[in-house]
């Protein structure tokens with residue numbers, strides 16, 4: 704593979720315009736970039752990042768680049784990749800990027816392998832696929848890795864399990880544990896973007912719909928709040944009694960999935976778990 708894999712280089716100029724637009728909303732990152740340009744604290748550091756390839760990440764990438772980092776990026780989620788941003792990263796900002804919206808599982812892991820071929824000193828991960836692939840398939844790289852960062856709840860859970868088994872071979876900063884991450888990104892960011900995704904994909908009117916939310920954690924609370932604001936009739940399912948009670952106190956109906964499955968119009972899972980609806984729906988059918 705060459706040192707990038709993207710959908711279409713001709714999208715770069717449109718991507719640049721959207722990256723600039725996003726930058727207006729990122730004043731803190733802009734200040735850090737100004738400091739990094741002068742101080743170059745990351746000079747000589749090779750970084751492999753597995754993140755959502757979006758306008759915001761492109762601004763982060765430019766900032767790390769300005770700090771002297773030798774950075775490559777691969778997508779952490781095939782469905783969130785913005786192809787115009789990937790094109791701008793490669794063609795305008797000269798940051799090797801491996802990301803194509805809708806890429807299949809084989810390409811996804813081929814891209815992760817390509818990012819690991821960069822022989823990183825530092826990893827940046829969102830979901831722990833990069834770090835787990837490194838530990839499983841590229842252990843030869845481990846001696847050079849100083850540490851990493853992990854963005855999301857699920858990735859932190861996976862890495863804590865590896866650490867408990869003595870399997871994690873370098874320190875990782877749990878970005879999700881920062882108050883400024885889960886209080887705001889998980890709750891308000893995911894709350895808004897989930898609604899946005901559903902409405903764009905389906906063009907459905909949310910008012911009056913029975914909107915079933917599985918998991919009343921940070922993301923679940925944010926989505927429930929926003930869905931109610933759109934007029935949806937929100938039902939919550941939870942396996943932990945404490946957040947279940949919190950949902951009741953916040954004014955939502957809390958049901959078991961076997962009950963919610965009978966009445967819901969729209970189902971969203973925000974649990975980090977697999978088959979949250981299917982297993983319970985099968986259970987209901989068996990009953």
Ligand SMILES: NC(=O)c1ccc[n+]([C@@H]2O[C@H](COP(=O)([O-])OP(=O)(O)OC[C@H]3O[C@@H](n4cnc5c(N)ncnc54)[C@H](O)[C@@H]3O)[C@@H](O)[C@H]2O)c1
Nearest residue numbers: 855856857889918919920921922940941942943973974975
């Ligand atoms: N795409 C993004 O931008 C983005 C951003 C933040 C978080 N996330 C992901 O969203 C997911 C949720 O994150 P969070 O921070 O809200 O986690 P959280 O731990 O705060 O909340 C998860 C909740 O789900 C509940 N739960 C677990 N299994 C369940 C089941 N089978 N049925 C019902 N409830 C169940 C848990 O009890 C918990 O209350 C994670 O996978 C996280 O990595 C994605």
